[in-house]
Amino acid sequence: MVTARYEQGRVKVIIENILPAGAVAHEVFTDVPEVALFPEEKTAVRRSVEARCREFRTGRHCARQALAHMGIPGLPVPAGPGGAPVWPENIRGSITHCLGYRAAAVARAGDLASLGIDAEPHRHLPDSVLRAVALPEERRRTEELLHGFPDVCWGRLLFSAKESVYKTWYPLAQQPLRYREVSLRIDPVNGTFTARVDARNAGGTRKGPRELTGRWIAEGGLLVTATGLPAMAEASA
Numbered sequence: 001m002v003t004a005r006y007e008q009g010r011v012k013v014i015i016e017n018i019l020p021a022g023a024v025a026h027e028v029f030t031d032v033p034e035v036a037l038f039p040e041e042k043t044a045v046r047r048s049v050e051a052r053c054r055e056f057r058t059g060r061h062c063a064r065q066a067l068a069h070m071g072i073p074g075l076p077v078p079a080g081p082g083g084a085p086v087w088p089e090n091i092r093g094s095i096t097h098c099l100g101y102r103a104a105a106v107a108r109a110g111d112l113a114s115l116g117i118d119a120e121p122h123r124h125l126p127d128s129v130l131r132a133v134a135l136p137e138e139r140r141r142t143e144e145l146l147h148g149f150p151d152v153c154w155g156r157l158l159f160s161a162k163e164s165v166y167k168t169w170y171p172l173a174q175q176p177l178r179y180r181e182v183s184l185r186i187d188p189v190n191g192t193f194t195a196r197v198d199a200r201n202a203g204g205t206r207k208g209p210r211e212l213t214g215r216w217i218a219e220g221g222l223l224v225t226a227t228g229l230p231a232m233a234e235a236s237a
Helices: 039-045 050-069 127-133 136-148 154-173 231-236
Strands: 005-007 010-012 023-028 091-098 101-108 112-121 182-187 192-197 211-219 222-230
Touching: 023 050, 023 112, 039 050, 050 091, 050 101, 091 154, 101 112, 101 222, 112 154, 127 136, 127 154, 136 154, 136 182, 154 182, 154 192, 154 211, 154 222, 222 231
Parallel strands: 091 112
Antiparallel strands: 005 010, 023 101, 091 101, 112 222, 182 192, 192 211, 211 222
């Protein structure tokens, strides 16, 4: 597993350690006050409750900080029709937020064709949700993992990894992808996972990558996952 660093007595998740090559990220553990949004960003939360506004603003703060790490000045990152971030030209990225954690990761299109990150609280996933998102063999595997490695909430990790896969896959395919159309296998020792996407849907052959790999970390009460597709892999697909 990826190790975490301790900063001022608390665990700090080092998301950079699980990102694909070419990506950079910025993370915070509390909302950042007084983040100014661009007009085109404000439309996404104009009818939202304050808690949603705070996490949205902090997510955009993380996005601008990540872009700044790449030498790109602050630019708007509006939400698209489905709510996914719309990144500046030639940038690929992802934003995630959960209780006590906000992060954004970005990469240049020449390095990564797409990128996805997700964070979840390190808590057991309700059985009803696990049945909805996991294939039968995945449920059996999570039970086996729980017996062998009881310190990790494997159902929740499976959910997070599938979220990262979706965030990577959708910008390339522009088609819906259901949880159970992804078959995922987690490596409990090396902190990695492999996802295979069903090659067909009701409309015929599915667009987008058939296989994605990623990494995960469980630290500080959080589960964080990341996936990405190298630009060369998309070109050869």
